[in-house]
Amino acid sequence: MTTRFCLICIFLCGVCCSINGQSTPADWLQQADSLAGAGRFFEAGIVYERTLFEQPDAPLQLAAIRGKIACLKQQGRFGAAVQYLNGEVTNAYPDSVLLALRYEQITCAYLAGQFENALSLLDRLPYLHPDGPTETTLTSLIRVLSLNELQRWPEAAVAYRQALSRAGADTTQTPYAKLPKLKSEKKGQVLSTFIPGGGQFYAGKPGEGLLSILVQSAGLYFGIHSFLAGYYISAWGVGAATFGSFHAGGIRRTEILIRQFNDKQIKTFNANVRATLVAIMGQ
Amino acid sequence: MRFVAYSFWFLVFLSGQCLGQKSALFGREWAFAQYLTEREAHAEAVHMLDQLGPLTRTPAQHDSLNYLRGWVAYTTKELTVAHQKLLSVSATSPFYTRSRYFGAYCLAFVGNRDSARVVMQTLPAPDSTLHELRALQLAGAALLQRRFDEYAEQRTQFRYTSYAMANEQRRFDRYDSTLRAEKRRSPLVAGVLSAVVPGLGKAYAGKPKQGLAAFLPILSMAALTYEGLRKDGPRSARFIGFGSLFTLFYVGNIWGSVLSVKVRRNEFKREYDNKILFDMHIPVRSMLLN
Numbered sequence: 039m040t041t042r043f044c045l046i047c048i049f050l051c052g053v054c055c056s057i058n059g060q061s062t063p064a065d066w067l068q069q070a071d072s073l074a075g076a077g078r079f080f081e082a083g084i085v086y087e088r089t090l091f092e093q094p095d096a097p098l099q100l101a102a103i104r105g106k107i108a109c110l111k112q113q114g115r116f117g118a119a120v121q122y123l124n125g126e127v128t129n130a131y132p133d134s135v136l137l138a139l140r141y142e143q144i145t146c147a148y149l150a151g152q153f154e155n156a157l158s159l160l161d162r163l164p165y166l167h168p169d170g171p172t173e174t175t176l177t178s179l180i181r182v183l184s185l186n187e188l189q190r191w192p193e194a195a196v197a198y199r200q201a202l203s204r205a206g207a208d209t210t211q212t213p214y215a216k217l218p219k220l221k222s223e224k225k226g227q228v229l230s231t232f233i234p235g236g237g238q239f240y241a242g243k244p245g246e247g248l249l250s251i252l253v254q255s256a257g258l259y260f261g262i263h264s265f266l267a268g269y270y271i272s273a274w275g276v277g278a279a280t281f282g283s284f285h286a287g288g289i290r291r292t293e294i295l296i297r298q299f300n301d302k303q304i305k306t307f308n309a310n311v312r313a314t315l316v317a318i319m320g321q
Numbered sequence: 322m323r324f325v326a327y328s329f330w331f332l333v334f335l336s337g338q339c340l341g342q343k344s345a346l347f348g349r350e351w352a353f354a355q356y357l358t359e360r361e362a363h364a365e366a367v368h369m370l371d372q373l374g375p376l377t378r379t380p381a382q383h384d385s386l387n388y389l390r391g392w393v394a395y396t397t398k399e400l401t402v403a404h405q406k407l408l409s410v411s412a413t414s415p416f417y418t419r420s421r422y423f424g425a426y427c428l429a430f431v432g433n434r435d436s437a438r439v440v441m442q443t444l445p446a447p448d449s450t451l452h453e454l455r456a457l458q459l460a461g462a463a464l465l466q467r468r469f470d471e472y473a474e475q476r477t478q479f480r481y482t483s484y485a486m487a488n489e490q491r492r493f494d495r496y497d498s499t500l501r502a503e504k505r506r507s508p509l510v511a512g513v514l515s516a517v518v519p520g521l522g523k524a525y526a527g528k529p530k531q532g533l534a535a536f537l538p539i540l541s542m543a544a545l546t547y548e549g550l551r552k553d554g555p556r557s558a559r560f561i562g563f564g565s566l567f568t569l570f571y572v573g574n575i576w577g578s579v580l581s582v583k584v585r586r587n588e589f590k591r592e593y594d595n596k597i598l599f600d601m602h603i604p605v606r607s608m609l610l611n
Binding site for chain 1: 356357369542544547552
């Protein structure tokens, strides 16, 4: 009887203590780290937030923020990470901590496709941290890649050389000596206006060009033939209408094809620069 | 015997302690979920609130949980979940007033207009400002259902002096007169008009550009058919081909004109419903979120 009573008391005390025993921020952080280690980034992100909610001391706070950012990055939520850091960098952290957070913010902005934002954040760094090392390998890399994505080639070329010289690499040969050859939409439109199918040929789609020539010629032929045979309405309503529709459509199609061609060229060039730069910087 | 009695009371004491601590734990976890909501970490807040279910013991805790879950759902525009959760908050909760107003609005937004009206009739209105807000909500619900007499009844409570809703009240009056004056176009008349002059039915329905766009190709088809008839006779392939196309376009345009009356009517309804819902929403937000 007494033994059973004692066991019940121990159990209840244990339960109460486990409920009451509020975990310290260090406990939460440890739990978050183990969740992140197990690849459960969403849950880990919540527990990192919990660490911050429990108002830990400065080192734990920074560890929790970094953990939270890492979890957001692992989930591919780069935009959310930028937004999160926008709030954090306004807090009164030591300068070194703020600088570290701003590096993270810049990286996440680039990864989220916010290239203008990434450049703006990079430009603000020297003013916000005049004593800090504001140009690092990472920031140089992000500057070049962001400028590339925005097609600001001359500035990207300068930044590229600076990045290479910082890394101690050869700066004489850069990919910017051979920029991607982009086609002019206006030229394509003019070609399509005066030479049916010419715009599509210029955009690198000869198959579509031939088809366009064929259909427009058929419309024209039908129109002329009908006119000569005295079918004036058919000449206008079918022949001219077919020719006119496909002619106008061909001009619009040329614009789209040239845009697609240019996008492809830019993407290929940017991918090459990125691969080259990462290889050099990684050495 | 005395030992057993002591033991019993000790166990009762321990159990009480545990319940008290569980309640404190709920409060802490709820505060954390609210903190996540304020930081716009909505997915994380929902995850936390779902975990809180088993810790909920008292009606007050249920209310707090339902309120916050409903609020997160409202913020993330899951309005069906929002009205379900918000409207299950009981009258004893400190969140009751806010929950009822937002829950009723969500109900109206998702299209349950009758239920929304019933809920709005019982909205708490302890002071004159909330009384007027309730009248505004009921007036909005009446307009949404085009119950103009009911709207006229509710608008008698408008004072047009509150900064938070005077503009909305004036706009409601404008919507009321526009909706009352709405001309009910007839699909039959539109069809007949399009049979007489292709495209005229669409213009009558309120879509003149579509009418012109329908008229021109039909006119071309008619001209081609006429040319085929005049030149090659009624048995010619040209006449039969273009004639068939003309017939197809002609009949299709009549049917399209009938439908365009309904389309225009729906567009008009949707446009005004959105305006009314917007003007119902703004005062609720500005008066209950501050």
